[in-house]
Amino acid sequence: MANLKFYPATTVTNIETAIPITLDLKRGQYNNWATLFKLHALAHLVLDHIIPPTEAATTMTDAKTSTCKRIDAFVTQWIYSTVSSDILNTIIILEDEAKDAWNRVAELFQDNKNTRAVHLETQFTNTHLRDFPNVVAYCQRLKVLADQLENISAKVSDDLMVLKMIHGLKEAYAGFVTIIQHRGPLPTFAQARSMLSLEEESMKQRATLESGADSTLLINSNNNLVSGDNNSKQLQENKNENSNSISQNHGGCGWRPSNYYGSRGGLGNRGGSCGRGQKQHSAAS
Incomplete structure (x- = not known):
């Protein structure tokens, strides 16, 4: 046993910082929990409270017995503080000893x-x-x-x-x-x-790159479609503009085919000149 004047275990105020696992039946982390617990108990000179030494225990004075019970209570408290509520309700017993609580937890995971x-x-x-x-x-x-x-x-x-x-x-x-x-x-x-x-x-990286390439291809395809529509629209506008120009140059001044006057004055070769054709036709009459 360690020096009874001072036990490192009595300085532990938050066992969860040393054993950050709350033992649970569903997650089944008994092996990890037990390993961490034994390491912590060994570091604080109380491993013999859960795993008794093989040699026979020596006779202890009343003072030593009282101190050991106190230390055992610390270790038992560590066990109770690092298991789930379901496990705690299963293993907890009034005036329990650490080794008994330890063994009951082991049985939950290792029986049958x-x-x-x-x-x-x-x-x-x-x-x-x-x-x-x-x-x-x-x-x-x-x-x-x-x-x-x-x-x-x-x-x-x-x-x-x-x-x-x-x-x-x-x-x-x-x-x-x-x-x-x-x-x-x-x-x-x-x-x-x-x-x-x-x-x-x-x-994931390949999928991202392929997704980006597909997006670029789609954008280019859409741009080409828009460009094609714009070109078609421009061609149609040019066609309409040419038609309007022809109409303004010929249709607005009484233009007629060259043979329109051909039957009356032999002016078939000059019928395309709007003003002069009409004047000469009037004089001939």
Whole structure:
């Protein structure tokens, strides 16, 4: 036991800062929670309160017994403060000792191992990327399920983790799957997860570039259509303007075909001159 005059555990005022995991039955992070808890207990000289030493305990004076009970209360409080309300309501007992509370939490996650293993393996097998917003969430779910299986002595090998990860991908990742499958040896799950994240980012960048190119093509196509419409409109305006010009030069002064006067005065060759034709026709008459 440590020096009874001072215990580091008594200085801890906010256990959540050291153990930022609230243990929950649904998320099943017992392995991580237990690891962090044991590390924190060891650092504060109270690990023996949850995991008793193998050697026989020595006889303690009344003063030492009182101090130990106080320290045990600190550790028990840490356990109660880092589990969900559902777990707390299940394990809490008046005048409980830390090791008993610790063991009851372990039983919640480690009893009925065979039944739990079947249930977790089914979830592991049926996990696919299509059910998650991105590869990070997908890989995290696989890791959580593998950790839960390890908690009940049904550890998933790293190679199996990698194979399950790539087989649960979408069709768009077919090229990536082929590359991983033909690598020997297979990358670790951590390496494959990093490679998959990079592949996802590359696919997003390609999609963005292709989207931008399609938008540019559409804009150019629309501009060409507008330009074509403007050209057609300009041609029509030019045509109308030419027609108006012809009408102003010929139709407004009584112009007639050259043979109009041909039958009366032999003026067929000069009938196109408005004023002179009429004058000569009058004189001839």
